[in-house]
Structure formats: structure tokens, C-alpha cells
Amino acid sequence: MTTLHDTTTTAPHDSAVATPPVLEARGLSVGYDRRAVLSDLDLRIERGTVTTFLGANGCGKSTLLKAFGRVLKPIAGEVHLDGVPIRKEPNRAVARKLAILPQSPAAPAGTSVLDLVMRGRNPHQSWARPWTAEDAGVAEEAIAATGLTEVAHRDVASLSGGQRQRAWIALVLAQRADTLLLDEPTTYLDLAHQLDVLRLVRRINRDQGSTVVMVLHDLSLAARYSDRLVVLHDGGVVADGSPVDVLTPEVLQSAFGLHARVVPDPVTGAPMVVPEADEHDVTGLAANANLG
Incomplete structure (x- = not known):
């Protein structure tokens, strides 16, 4: 795990591994109105x-995602996609390799699920290759994979x-x-739908x-x-690694100001x-116990 306040993600040292990461930030500074939210960031995203x-x-979570998706231009440094600076790639080529789902997307009025999902094929179209049965x-496969076949025309x-x-994820598929x-694919969803979406993402x-x-x-x-x-x-990055290495009381306190215990999911x-409970939590628990 990268230690606290170390903004560099350690790359594999095996010289025999020649495959570049899918995405890589190199000395990346990114933000808004020339004001950096993240500075001098090095980060690799490995394939699969x-x-x-x-x-x-x-803290810059969505900002970094936008930089990786070429939605936001870096202030300094650059992002590489499959080992090539993403700024040098044609838009259509990037869209064939990289799909981004923003926060709270909205479809035009009167758009059916099928119409929405068909827009995901736009990067594969050209004047020489119009819409095809393929x-x-x-x-249709993407709609089926997300369990929306019965509502495809709604x-x-x-x-x-x-x-x-799930319809937007089908478009991405x-x-x-x-x-x-x-970017925050579970926002505004109840717990059952959050689990539904994240299980789908994991299955993909x-x-x-x-x-x-x-x-x-x-x-x-x-x-x-x-x-x-x-x-x-x-x-920058204050912790980077497997969930069990990253979610520690020290990291939770440092990055979130949160006093918490970390226990195994049953x-x-x-x-x-x-x-951790405070005096208000304890008072509430005692009151509920007395009501029982």
C-alpha cells in the first residue's frame, strides 16, 4: 500500500512485463480555472x-475521472491511454477504447431505452459505415445483459x-x-438498487x-x-492498494476525519x-432500549 502522504503509486518492477497500463497519469495537475485540485499525480490503472x-x-475524485476520460484538460502533466498520450488520439479512437458515465446523466424527453443504448454505437459509425444489423x-445484447429487455421500448x-x-450502463456496454x-453510478439509488448496479459492474x-x-x-x-x-x-493520493490494506482506522481518520472501526464483512x-458511536448515538440506543 502507498503510505500516507505519498502521492506516487508504485508500479511493478518486473522488467519482463512490457504491457503498459490501460490508463496512466504522469505528473498530472488538474483542476478548474487554472487552480489545481490535484497536483503532480502519478497513477497507473492496470488492465482488467x-x-x-x-x-x-x-478531494478531486470526479476531477481525476474526468481527466482520465479527456473531459477535463490537465493544467500540467498528461494522461496516457494504452501507452499513448490521450491528447494525441482522435476523439473516435478514444471513444472506442474508453467509455465514461458522468454523474446524473439525463436523456432527452421521449427517448426509449433502445434509442438511448443505440447511441453507444456512435463511435463505430462513419459515412462509410452507417447503422447496421450488427x-x-x-x-440488444447490452439491454439483455442489464436486464432491461422487457422495458426496451419504454x-x-x-x-x-x-x-x-442500468440503461445508461447498457449504453456504455x-x-x-x-x-x-x-462517476458515482449509485448516487440517488436505494441500497437494493446500489447493490444491483455494483453487482452488474462486477459481472461486466x-x-x-x-x-x-x-x-x-x-x-x-x-x-x-x-x-x-x-x-x-x-x-494527492494518501492510500492505494487492496481494500484490506487501504481501509484502516488511520486512513479513515486522516482522509475523512472519521473515527471508525474496520471489521470483516460477515x-x-x-x-x-x-x-464509532458518540454520546448522542449511545443516548438514542438507550432510549430505544427503554421503549422496548
Whole structure:
């Protein structure tokens, strides 16, 4: 694990491994109005993994994801995609390799699930290659994979929150990109739908070998569904590694100001964060006990 206040992720030292990481930030500084949120960041995303960015509000999680997706131009440094500076790649070439799901996306009024998902095929179209039966088949497969076949012709706006989020993930799947960037895919969803979406993401990773990079807020769910956690704080990376190595009381206190215990998830064994009780929590528990 990268130690606290070390902003460099250690790369493998095996010289025989020649395959570059899927994504790599090199000396990356990124932010808004020339004001850096993250500075001089080095970070590698390895192929076929599920990596989740964590941190307090405003720490730069979504900012970093946007930089990886070429939505946000760096102030300094650069991002590499498959070993090549992403700024040098044509837009269509990037879209064939990299799919990004932003926070709270909205579909135009009157858009059906099928129409929405078909938009994921846009990077594969050109004047010489119009829409084909293959594109329709890919879209239908993506809809089936996300469990939306029965609502394929319904207006996206008429769906439940969980169904809408799965429709957007289906669009990402139809893009047939090897790497998926998902910015808070569980926001505004109840717990059952959060689990539904994260199980789907994990299945996509395992069945298709996709590389997934997510931003999440729920620490315990991130630990359950990720191979690797990257915690951002104070302009850089403060912890980076497996969930069991990263989610420690020390990191939780340093990055989140959270006093908590970390215990094994009784279902999966992954780390589960349990905030320490304060006097108000104890008072509430005592009152509930007296009511019983």
C-alpha cells in the first residue's frame, strides 16, 4: 500500500512485463480555472481491474475521472491511454477504447431505452459505415445483459432509478470499450438498487475482462466490489492498494476525519467500516432500549 502522504503509486518492477497500463497519469495537475485540485499525480490503472476512487467531498475524485476520460484538460502533466498520450488520439479512437458515465446523466424527453443504448454505437459509425444489423444486435445484447429487455421500448424517464442507471450502463456496454469510467453510478439509488448496479459492474468486469474505474462514496460497498481502492486527500493520493490494506482506522481518520472501526464483512470478508458511536448515538440506543 502507498503510505500516507505519498502521492506516487508504485508500479511493478518486473522488467519482463512490457504491457503498459490501460490508463496512466504522469505528473498530472488538474483542476478548474487554472487552480489545481490535484497536483503532480502519478497513477497507473492496470488492465482488467476494478479500481475505486474514494475521498471526502471536494478531494478531486470526479476531477481525476474526468481527466482520465479527456473531459477535463490537465493544467500540467498528461494522461496516457494504452501507452499513448490521450491528447494525441482522435476523439473516435478514444471513444472506442474508453467509455465514461458522468454523474446524473439525463436523456432527452421521449427517448426509449433502445434509442438511448443505440447511441453507444456512435463511435463505430462513419459515412462509410452507417447503422447496421450488427449495431442493433450489440445494443440488444447490452439491454439483455442489464436486464432491461422487457422495458426496451419504454421511455427512459418512466423507469425507476435503478432501471435508468442500468440503461445508461447498457449504453456504455454497447460502446464496446475495454475501459469503463463510472462517476458515482449509485448516487440517488436505494441500497437494493446500489447493490444491483455494483453487482452488474462486477459481472461486466469478470465476464468481459473490462477495466473499470469508479467513484463511490460508500466505503464498505467500495471494498466489497473493488480490487483496488485509491484514497484522495489534500491534492494527492494518501492510500492505494487492496481494500484490506487501504481501509484502516488511520486512513479513515486522516482522509475523512472519521473515527471508525474496520471489521470483516460477515458475508464476503471484505473490510466493513463501522463509525464509532458518540454520546448522542449511545443516548438514542438507550432510549430505544427503554421503549422496548
